[in-house]
Amino acid sequence: MTSDELPGLPASLPEINAKAEPSLKSTEAEAFYTHSIRELAATGIPFLVAGTYAVSAYTGVVRQTKDLDIFCKAGDFARILAHFKDLGHEVEIRDDRWLGKVFKGKQFFDVIFASANGTMKVGDQWLEHARQVELLGSRVRIIGPTELIWSKCFIQDRGRHDGADIAHTILKANDQIDWQRLLSYLDIHWEVLLMQVLNFRWIYPSERDHIPDWLLDELLARLARQRQLPSPRTKICRGRLLSQVDYEIDVKEWGFAGVGGVGEMRDA
Structure with missing residues (x-):
């Protein structure tokens, strides 16, 4: 089956030969x-294969997966779940803010339209910058490497940390990453991108040139300007964007505001 035989899959999308599954x-x-x-694929509803399948495709890292991550736009979330419900599968809306599941016995796959912490949502750019890949007998969209990194930047807690996936994607697919677009995604959280950039440089000192000079210069310039300013008056802990559990005490007992809500004021 060719790409233009699949509804909703433009033939112009770049095609990749997956390094591994x-x-x-x-x-x-x-x-x-x-x-x-x-x-x-037969529904014609736009979707992206992400998660471990995408990491393996871009990096060649092979590990066992317990599920399949399907990304879609928020408006298509209910359509996908309803389709599989009509087929007789059990479906579950685990969290109406971002996650649903489709089951058949013990097997399941996730349907995801945003991040758990609310920092990102799957949009048209994700579909426009996807790749084509042959997967399990069907030709489908796979998340692009830029969006793959974006989707993993905030997964940093004691139970799961995706920093290695990001580092391996930069190592193996740096020539396919749109760094300007990645910076725009993380503009308000540019320090998170700086953390990932420095993490990569430390892990792979011989491969530091995989990170564009202009990007590091821009991030370090932002840091330099920030250091010249006074600290914020409101006590803020953004840690819950990384881990709800690990930083719970900061918000509940220590007077810090999370992403929303009111925190204590620091002394002037």
Whole structure:
């Protein structure tokens, strides 16, 4: 089946030959994912394959996956779940702000339209800058490397930290990353991007040239300007964007405001 035979999949999308695919727990899982991808492609609803499949495709890192991450726009979230409900699958809206699930027995896949912390939502740019890939017998969109990094920047807690996925994506797919677009995604949280850039430079000192000079200069210039300004009066802890649990005490007991809400004021 060619790309222009699949509804909603432009033939002009760049095509990649996946470096690898994750290993699956069982033949039942492979059958379920194969069926699910085929059904999704047949609906014509725009979607992206992300998560471990995308990491493996861009980096060649192979690890076992317990599920399949399907990204879509918020308006298509209910359409996807309803389609699989009509097919007889059990569906669950785990969190109406970002996550649903489709089950068949013990097998499942996630349907995601935003991040758990509310910093990002899947939009048209994600679809426009996707890639085509052959996956489990179907040709589908896979998340682009720029958006893959963006989707993982805030996953940093004790139970899961995606920093290695980001570093490996920069290492293996740096020539495909749109750094200007990544900076625009993280503009309000540019320090998070600086953390990832410095993390990569420390991990791979011989590969520092994978990060554009202009990007590092821009981020360090922002840091220099910030250091010349006084500290914010309102006590803020953005840590809950990284981990709700690990930084709970800051907001509940120590007087810090989270992303929203009112915190204590520092002494002038």
